[in-house]
Amino acid sequence: AQSVSQHNHHVILSEAASLELGCNYSYGGTVNLFWYVQYPGQHLQLLLKYFSGDPLVKGIKGFEAEFIKSKFSFNLRKPSVQWSDTAEYFCAVTLDTGRRALTFGSGTRLQVQP
Amino acid sequence: DAMVIQNPRYQVTQFGKPVTLSCSQTLNHNVMYWYQQKSSQAPKLLFHYYDKDFNNEADTPDNFQSRRPNTSFCFLDIRSPGLGDAAMYLCATSRDRAQETQYFGPGTRLLVL
Numbered sequence: 001a002q003s004v005s006q007h008n009h010h011v012i013l014s015e016a017a018s019l020e021l022g023c024n025y026s027y028g029g030t031v032n033l034f035w036y037v038q039y040p041g042q043h044l045q046l047l048l049k050y051f052s053g054d055p056l057v058k059g060i061k062g063f064e065a066e067f068i069k070s071k072f073s074f075n076l077r078k079p080s081v082q083w084s085d086t087a088e089y090f091c092a093v094t095l096d097t098g099r100r101a102l103t104f105g106s107g108t109r110l111q112v113q114p
Numbered sequence: 115d116a117m118v119i120q121n122p123r124y125q126v127t128q129f130g131k132p133v134t135l136s137c138s139q140t141l142n143h144n145v146m147y148w149y150q151q152k153s154s155q156a157p158k159l160l161f162h163y164y165d166k167d168f169n170n171e172a173d174t175p176d177n178f179q180s181r182r183p184n185t186s187f188c189f190l191d192i193r194s195p196g197l198g199d200a201a202m203y204l205c206a207t208s209r210d211r212a213q214e215t216q217y218f219g220p221g222t223r224l225l226v227l
Contacts, residue, residue, distance in 0.1 A: 032213045043118075044157070044204065044218040051213040090156060094212040100164070101147055102206075102216060104156035 002027035004091050006105035013081055014113050021076040021108050023091030030096035033074040035065055036104075039087045047089070050074065051096075061085070083114045117141050118219035120205050126225045127195050135190040135222045137205030146188040147216065148180060149204040157204055163188060164210065192224075200226045 032051040048059025055067040092102040149157035206216040
């Protein structure tokens with residue numbers, strides 16, 4: 001069965017600092033990769049996703065992620081964080097065949113200090 | 115404009131008393147999912163419907179059941195809630211392919227006394 005690992009459980013940054021959140025998955029076949037964000041008191045929403053094409057994908061609010069197949073990684077980046085980026089970030093995968101449901105990583109709680 | 119609606123937002127029940135959570139969608143999506151999210155943990159899939167086909171996860175307890183009477187509505191029934199079932203329950207929808215974005219509702223927070 002596939003699994004997703006997020007190495008950073010809690011990250012604290014100052015505004016304008018750069019962000020990189022790690023995500024690795026374990027599955028040998030074709031996967032679809034997602035980053036979802038959950039702002040305080042709000043529902044989960046999509047930041048960005050990758051399923052084919054350019055491995056560098058851009059999402060909302062200045063976020064981007066790079067799919068590196070050889071490393072089974074899909075790290076999330078933002079060059080300059082804002083206080084409003086304070087949220088929980090989840091990496092997730094679906095398999096390209098069969099299983100449509102998301103397998104989530106354990107999440108990274110990002111706290112941005114003004 | 116709400117696309118995935120969950121009712122109620124908060125539900126308090128007693129140990130062993132059946133409870134039903136509801137989800138509706140305005141997206142006309144084929145697939146509907148129920149996830150359980152406990153505090154500080156990742157959402158965990160309980161089951162999903164692809165149209166009318168029910169797909170149960172192997173480790174979902176028998177205590178949890180679901181109904182999808184039509185495209186728009188899906189229900190989660192907990193027959194005999196235990197203290198360990200206290201969690202946020204998330205409903206999500208998507209079109210039929212695995213690459214598709216899942217759209218989540220705001221969740222129902224269940225408290226078991």
